[in-house]
Amino acid sequence: xxxxxxxxxxxxxxxxxxxxxxxxxxxxxxxxxxxxxxxxxxxxxxxxxxxxxxxxxxxxxxxxxxxxxxxxxxxxxxxxxxxxxxxxxxxxxxxxxxxxxxxxxxxxxxxxxxxxxxxxxxxxxxxxxxxxxxxxxxxxxxxxxxxxxxxxxxxxxxxxxxxxxxxxxxxxxxxxxxxxxxxxxxxxxxxxxxxxxxxxxxxxxxxxxxxxxxxxxxxxxxxxxxxxxxxxxxxxxxxxxxxxxxxxxxxxxxxxxxxxxxxxxxxxxxxxxxxxxxxxxxxxxxxxxxxx
Amino acid sequence: xxxxxxxxxxxxxxxxxxxxxxxxxxxxxxxxxxxxxxxxxxxxxxxxxxxxxxxxxxxxxxxxxxxxxxxxxxxxxxxxxxxxxxxxxxxxxxxxxxxxxxxxxxxxxxxxxxxxxxxxxxxxxxxxxxxxxxxxxxxxxxxxxxxxxxxxxxxxxxxxxxxxxxxxxxxxxxxxxxxxxxxxxxxxxxxxxxxxxxxxxxxxxxxxxxxxxxxxxxxxxxxxxxxxxxxxxxxxxxxxxxxxxxxxxxxxxxxxxxxxxxx
Numbered sequence: 001x002x003x004x005x006x007x008x009x010x011x012x013x014x015x016x017x018x019x020x021x022x023x024x025x026x027x028x029x030x031x032x033x034x035x036x037x038x039x040x041x042x043x044x045x046x047x048x049x050x051x052x053x054x055x056x057x058x059x060x061x062x063x064x065x066x067x068x069x070x071x072x073x074x075x076x077x078x079x080x081x082x083x084x085x086x087x088x089x090x091x092x093x094x095x096x097x098x099x100x101x102x103x104x105x106x107x108x109x110x111x112x113x114x115x116x117x118x119x120x121x122x123x124x125x126x127x128x129x130x131x132x133x134x135x136x137x138x139x140x141x142x143x144x145x146x147x148x149x150x151x152x153x154x155x156x157x158x159x160x161x162x163x164x165x166x167x168x169x170x171x172x173x174x175x176x177x178x179x180x181x182x183x184x185x186x187x188x189x190x191x192x193x194x195x196x197x198x199x200x201x202x203x204x205x206x207x208x209x210x211x212x213x214x215x216x217x218x219x220x221x222x223x224x225x226x227x228x229x230x231x232x233x234x235x236x237x238x239x240x241x242x243x244x245x246x247x248x249x250x251x252x253x254x255x256x257x258x259x260x261x262x263x264x265x266x267x268x269x270x271x272x273x274x275x276x277x278x279x280x281x282x283x284x285x286x287x288x289x290x291x292x
Numbered sequence: 293x294x295x296x297x298x299x300x301x302x303x304x305x306x307x308x309x310x311x312x313x314x315x316x317x318x319x320x321x322x323x324x325x326x327x328x329x330x331x332x333x334x335x336x337x338x339x340x341x342x343x344x345x346x347x348x349x350x351x352x353x354x355x356x357x358x359x360x361x362x363x364x365x366x367x368x369x370x371x372x373x374x375x376x377x378x379x380x381x382x383x384x385x386x387x388x389x390x391x392x393x394x395x396x397x398x399x400x401x402x403x404x405x406x407x408x409x410x411x412x413x414x415x416x417x418x419x420x421x422x423x424x425x426x427x428x429x430x431x432x433x434x435x436x437x438x439x440x441x442x443x444x445x446x447x448x449x450x451x452x453x454x455x456x457x458x459x460x461x462x463x464x465x466x467x468x469x470x471x472x473x474x475x476x477x478x479x480x481x482x483x484x485x486x487x488x489x490x491x492x493x494x495x496x497x498x499x500x501x502x503x504x505x506x507x508x509x510x511x512x513x514x515x516x517x518x519x520x521x522x523x524x525x526x527x528x529x530x531x532x533x534x535x536x537x538x539x540x541x542x543x544x545x546x547x548x549x550x551x552x553x554x555x
Contacts, residue, residue, distance in 0.1 A: 030373065056373075077417035085416065096410035102403060104422035106377040125381060125466050126423030129453030130399075135408055141461055150461040180348035181372040291360055292346030 007171045010226040015196045016042040018226070019161060022071075024052040026112070026157070026192055028164030028185035029237065031058040032081035032245045032290070034177070036165040036198050038233040041269045043069060054112075054157050056105065056183065058237060059253060062088030063269075066261045070098040074157060076105035080250050082290050087257035103132055103139075103154070109184055111157035116190035123151035162192035164219070165234045167242065168207060169199035173224030176213045179240030186218035194225040198233040200242060232275050232284045244287040249278060296524045298477060299325070299541040301496060301551035302433065303532055304524040305475045307332035309388060309431045310341060318342040318385040320376070320424075324544055325433045325475065326388035327357060331535045332528060344371045358538035380423045383468055387424040388431045393440075393447040396490060396510035398471040398483055400425070400432065400452030408449060421452035427468040435544060437476035437507050444509035455488040477545060479504050480521055485513030494521040498553030523551065 016039060019025065029035040040060045044067040054074035055061055061078050064070050066088040078089040092098065103111070104126040114122040123142065127133055128150065133141070141150045164185045167178035175197055177185065189195035197219075208214060232239075236246035236253065256264040271277040275284065306329020310319065313333075319341050321330040327346075331354030334341040345355045350369035379385065391400035392415055402421055406412030424430055430452065434441050450459070454471065457463035471488065474481040478499045485491040491513035492501060497520055505512055524532070532541070542548040 075417055077419045079416055090414040093404070093414040094411050102418055104418055105373075105420045106380055106423040109374065109377050124423070125426045125468060128422075128426050128461075128466055129450070129456065129459040129469070130418070130422045130425075131403075131408075131450040132418060132422050134450075149464070149466070180370075183373060290347075291358075 008173050008224060008227050009171045009202060010228055012038050012042050012198065012228045012230060015039060015226050015228055016046055018194070018196070019043070019046070019048055021049045021051070023160040024054065024158065026159040026162040026188040027053065027055040027057070027060050028162065028183060028188045029058070029060070029234070030056045030181070030183045031079045032083070032237045032250070034165055034179055034183070034234050034239050035060045035237040036163045036233060037235060037237060038198050038230040038274070039163050039196070040064060041274070044265060044269050054159060056108070057089070058086060059088070059250065062086045062257070065089055065092035065097065066257065067265070068097070072099040072101065074101040074103070074108070076103055076108045080254070082245055082247055083250055083254060087254040088261075091257045101136055103127065103136065107132070107152070107154045108157070109187060110154040112184060112187040112191040114154065114156035115158045116187055119156060121153040121155050124154055125151065127152040127154070157191060159188065159192035160194070162188040162195040164188060164195065165198045165239065166219070167199065167239065168201050168203045169197050169227045170203055170205045170207070171227065172205065173197070173221035173227055174205060174208060175199065175217060175219050175221075175224070176208060177216045177218065178242060179238070182216060182218045186220070189219050189223040192223070195219070195223045196226045196228070197224055198228045198230040200231055200233065200239065202227065202229040232281065235275075235278060235284055238287070238290060240289050243284050244289040246278070246284070246287050296529060296551045297541070298496070298549045298551045299544040300524050300529060300532055301521060302475050302477065302544070303328045303332060303541065304528050305480050305494075305521055306330070306388065306433065307336065307528070308522070309473045309475070310338050310386065313338060313341070313386060314384055316340040316342060316384070318379065320385065320387045320389075322388070323390040323433055324357065324540060326390065328532060328535050328541065330388060332531055335531045335535070336528070348372055354535060356534065357536050358540050377423070380420070380427050383427055385428040386431065386472070387420070387428050388433070389421070389424070390433050391421070391452060393443050394432060394434070394474065395443050395445065395447045395454070397446070397456040398454035398488070398490065399447050399450045399456060400454070401447035401449050402451045403449040405448045418451035425452040425454070425469065425471075426466040429470045429472050431472045432474045434474065434476045437478040437504065439507055439509040442508040442510065455483070478507065481512070489513050491515060492518050494519050496521045496553070497523070497551060
């Protein structure tokens with residue numbers, strides 16, 4: 001008698017092969033930190049198009065924008081953290097290349113949480129009195145049903161797919177995030193029909209016995225459809241405590257917003273050996289963690 | 293009296309924002325002047341002020357700005373982004389931030405300039421300004437007080453809410469809306485004019501009301517007597533030097549001018 005064995009390991013190409021044009025895709029991490037960049041590069045190479053992207057965004061959004069993949073962007077900010085402004089996002093946004101749903105960062109989290117709870121909205125005060133309401137006429141206000149005043153009814157941000165990068169995962173989809181802030185990765189995964197992880201290391205489940213790890217495992221494994229092992233998969237963003245932001249790389253990348261994006265794609269996105277091309281494993285490991 | 297720079301004057305004016313704050317206010321300090329101002333308040337008259345290391349931990353003493361050189365932040369708790377967003381509606385928070393534009397209502401812009409669908413200038417996005425402004429006390433720093441920053445009419449994209457009744461259902465302000473002060477290279481402004489109109493609270497040494505008004509795109513409230521922005525004390529200057537050991541404050545203003553402008 002054979003019993004089922006759960007094994008969700010797959011390749012980066014397999015994960016991106018599951019994506020379809022027109023999908024709404026949420027991306028975990030924050031700005032210049034812990035972005036699933038190996039998946040983003042694979043998406044840039046793909047023929048995917050007309051995507052709705054939802055993110056606390058950085059170069060994930062910038063690269064997808066310059067690759068012409070974005071039909072609509074749901075965001076509160078786009079930043080590389082140590083470099084405040086994201087050049088590719090700025091260029092594409094100012095060129096009017098995609099629609100936007102620009103909301104408060106807290107509204108964004110409520111949108112994910114509403115979707116995660118199968119609610120059509122969650123109420124908040126954020127948004128009142130601002131042009132967030134002007135430019136998002138679909139976002140309604142509601143009367144307080146129990147007292148005075150009005151609330152913004154932040155609509156659910158329902159995702160087809162969520163993509164996140166973690167420090168360790170097992171083949172079942174359990175995962176550990178080594179950096180201090182897990183950001184909103186679990187909410188992206190819960191808001192999505194399917195979620196995929198890339199991980200620095202595939203480990204055996206007993207690796208999670210350690211107390212300090214168990215407190216940083218926010219994502220439930222039954223949300224996860226696939227896991228790919230990609231050492232340094234967040235580069236050029238950071239993945240604390242293993243490596244920091246590659247500021248020099250991001251500066252060079254930023255410069256290609258004006259001219260040279262095709263060259264960036266050719267040299268880095270299409271690189272046969274990405275880690276070697278950006279300077280090697282020792283270089284990435286030596287990148288200092290950002291200080292804010 | 294010791295000499296002091298304009299940056300140090302602004303940092304002390306930034307600390308003064310917290311003078312009548314809740315003893316355990318959670319301060320979010322975005323930018324060098326807000327960060328050093330809030331840190332100075334914590335090191336002096338408001339030791340209970342809650343602030344972060346800039347990333348994830350509440351700290352029991354302000355972390356100096358710039359390279360850490362082996363210093364370990366004195367952690368006293370966790371304050372990740374999700375916790376920040378969950379706490380903002382609770383209200384005991386003061387956000388001291390640096391928007392790009394502000395208007396007569398105290399509405400702020402951090403999103404974009406020009407046509408919204410294809411902006412002339414794209415900036416960060418609204419970030420947390422919508423939530424901050426209707427839930428928390430808000431103060432601002434502007435390094436260049438000009439009519440391009442202090443705009444006539446309304447800011448290009450209202451990212452942070454203000455005292456504009458036309459923008460609220462029934463014209464009723466949200467109970468959490470509470471704008472406090474604006475520190476600039478010329479003066480300190482507050483919202484204590486009629487109907488929360490923006491008022492000149494103090495002028496930096498050598499600056500006149502007319503100069504401030506000439507660089508502001510809307511009418512400012514002019515009290516009969518406008519005091520001079522208080523000069524930093526030597527104790528404050530010493531603490532600022534500890535909080536900013538690499539002298540990053542020398543780069544806030546071009547050529548790092550004195551706080552006492554030559555007449």
